[in-house]
Amino acid sequence: MSSSIKKPLLILDLDETLIHAVGMPLECRHDFRVGHYYVYKRPHVDSFLATVSTAFQLAVWSSSTPDYVATVVTQLFKDDGQLQFCWGRDRCTPRYHPEWQSSYWIKDLKKVKRAGYDLDRVLIVDDTPRKLERNYGNAVYVRPFAGDQDDEELQYLAPYLLSLAAFPNMRRIEKRNWGLRSL
Numbered sequence: 001m002s003s004s005i006k007k008p009l010l011i012l013d014l015d016e017t018l019i020h021a022v023g024m025p026l027e028c029r030h031d032f033r034v035g036h037y038y039v040y041k042r043p044h045v046d047s048f049l050a051t052v053s054t055a056f057q058l059a060v061w062s063s064s065t066p067d068y069v070a071t072v073v074t075q076l077f078k079d080d081g082q083l084q085f086c087w088g089r090d091r092c093t094p095r096y097h098p099e100w101q102s103s104y105w106i107k108d109l110k111k112v113k114r115a116g117y118d119l120d121r122v123l124i125v126d127d128t129p130r131k132l133e134r135n136y137g138n139a140v141y142v143r144p145f146a147g148d149q150d151d152e153e154l155q156y157l158a159p160y161l162l163s164l165a166a167f168p169n170m171r172r173i174e175k176r177n178w179g180l181r182s183l
């Protein structure tokens with residue numbers, strides 16, 4: 001890719017995408033604590049972040065509280081100054097599902113567009129499709145991580161994301177079935 005072309009933006013979710021945090025410890029050793037949570041990094045997360053940062057600008061967007069997000073990010077990113085932004089629940093939009101009678105948060109990329117990014121060049125990785133219901137064209141879904149130390153999702157995800165980075169409009173590429181490679 002020519003250095004004159006700006007790197008696309010990759011927005012990463014935290015819980016069940018890059019980490020798993022629980023109140024009761026799992027059998028394996030935790031990586032760090034945040035408040036009363038035991039936090040487990042998804043296997044290969046460090047090499048994943050190093051790899052994708054070569055081709056993308058990085059950002060984090062989680063629907064957890066801003067304090068929690070800031071603490072996790074400090075642990076995951078050696079230099080959190082490399083992030084374009086680090087957003088929490090306060091940037092999410094509440095939605096109500098009448099049939100389930102429950103509320104949930106969505107991440108509306110309109111806010112990313114307003115911050116000056118061209119959405120043709122934005123990908124967002126999340127384990128919960130519902131959170132991206134307004135922007136499925138930008139979404140790359142991962143299987144939720146619940147602490148499995150043999151999990152390989154990120155090892156496969158990194159080269160897949162790199163393969164998308166050069167496309168002028170990443171929204172036009174069918175991305176829903178990328179994970180079929182290992183089923």
Ligand SMILES: [Mg+2]
Binds near residue numbers: 017126127128
């Ligand atoms: Mg998640």
